[in-house]
Amino acid sequence: MICRAIEGHAAHTPDAVALRFEDAVITYGGLLRHVAAAAQWLQEMGIDHGDRVAFLGHNHPSQLVLLLASAQIGALHVPLNWRLAVPELAAILEDSEAVVLFATPEMQHLAHRAAPEGCEVLEATAAWPGLAREEAVLPRPLPEPGDGMLLVYTSGTTGQPKGALIDRQGLLFNALNARHMFGLGAADRVLTVLPLFHVGGLNIQTLPALVAGAEVVLLPRFDPAGFFAACATHRPTLTLVVPAVMRALLADPGWAGATL
Numbered sequence: 001m002i003c004r005a006i007e008g009h010a011a012h013t014p015d016a017v018a019l020r021f022e023d024a025v026i027t028y029g030g031l032l033r034h035v036a037a038a039a040q041w042l043q044e045m046g047i048d049h050g051d052r053v054a055f056l057g058h059n060h061p062s063q064l065v066l067l068l069a070s071a072q073i074g075a076l077h078v079p080l081n082w083r084l085a086v087p088e089l090a091a092i093l094e095d096s097e098a099v100v101l102f103a104t105p106e107m108q109h110l111a112h113r114a115a116p117e118g119c120e121v122l123e124a125t126a127a128w129p130g131l132a133r134e135e136a137v138l139p140r141p142l143p144e145p146g147d148g149m150l151l152v153y154t155s156g157t158t159g160q161p162k163g164a165l166i167d168r169q170g171l172l173f174n175a176l177n178a179r180h181m182f183g184l185g186a187a188d189r190v191l192t193v194l195p196l197f198h199v200g201g202l203n204i205q206t207l208p209a210l211v212a213g214a215e216v217v218l219l220p221r222f223d224p225a226g227f228f229a230a231c232a233t234h235r236p237t238l239t240l241v242v243p244a245v246m247r248a249l250l251a252d253p254g255w256a257g258a259t260l
Contacts, residue, residue: 001145001172003068003138005211006032009186016186017215020234021061028213031065036138038069045100049074049143052096052151055124056080056089056111057104058220059196062124064206066102067150071168074143078151078163079197082107088161089114092153096163145169152199166199171207178208182238186213191236193222193245205240224252231260 006028009016014029026034047053053070055063055077067077078096080089093101094116102124103111111121149168153161178184182205190209194201209216217234219226222245230236241249249255 001142001168002175002207002211003032003035003072003142005175005213006035006068007138009213013186013213016213018210019061019064020215020217022220024061026061031210032138034061034065035068035072038065039072039139040137042066042069042075043073043139047073047075047100049147051075051100052078052098054078054080054093054096054098054101054119055103055197056082056101056107056114057124058082058106059192059201059218060104060124060220061218062102062104063196064210066124071149072139072142074147076148076151076165078153079202081153081195081197082110086110086113090116092161092163093119095160096151096153143168145172150202171203172211174203175208175211178204179212182208184208184212184214184238188212188214188237189217189234190214191217191219191227191230191234191239193219193227193230194240194242195221200240200242205238209238222248224249224254228252228254228258231258 009028010032015027017025018028018031019026053075055066070077078098093114098119100120100122101111101115102122104124115121146167148165149171150166151163153163190205192201192206196202206216217230217236219230
């Protein structure tokens, strides 16, 4: 359902920028090709409806590509908190019954130590940017609106982390509500610094921005200097931060001269 919105943007404004990450720029037309190619790749690997596809890494466009590609074939995306210890990651992978774990290069060592038997570890960045195949098309028919799309694990403050299932229509309605609340439109530029393994980083502005046809500037992780530099370079119209991030920004020497 979210991919339908991206299909629309790819058809009507294919050259509009969807994502900026470091030196890479991907348009909505390019994003759709990446998602279609990744969905085809997952199917060729044997990933099927209901399978769990896990991701471990700092923010990277490949996570968004794999999330959307998994949704197209009815698989569930399982984002993992890279701050967790190996036993904690292993427990979540076991509980979720993940069949594959995509990890970014800096997380490969953790991934191989945490992956249980039967869970293949693959390089996440293979889905970005070299995977796009011009001939790839989105799989049809699409999964049902009530099918799961995202399996996010809680912090486990009162026990073991629990998997919270969010379905396709729930994510779409969240995106539509966020568009209304923030007044998100295609002219907006959203700076994402919070981790995409958390619903805050993923669902409050990032996915809604893509549904709206806006531009997402994605940073691998938060640091004050990177935040200030991104604001100066890209002039975002929206960003989302939490109190700890606010405190770090206010305490940084760059705050006094920052133009936000």
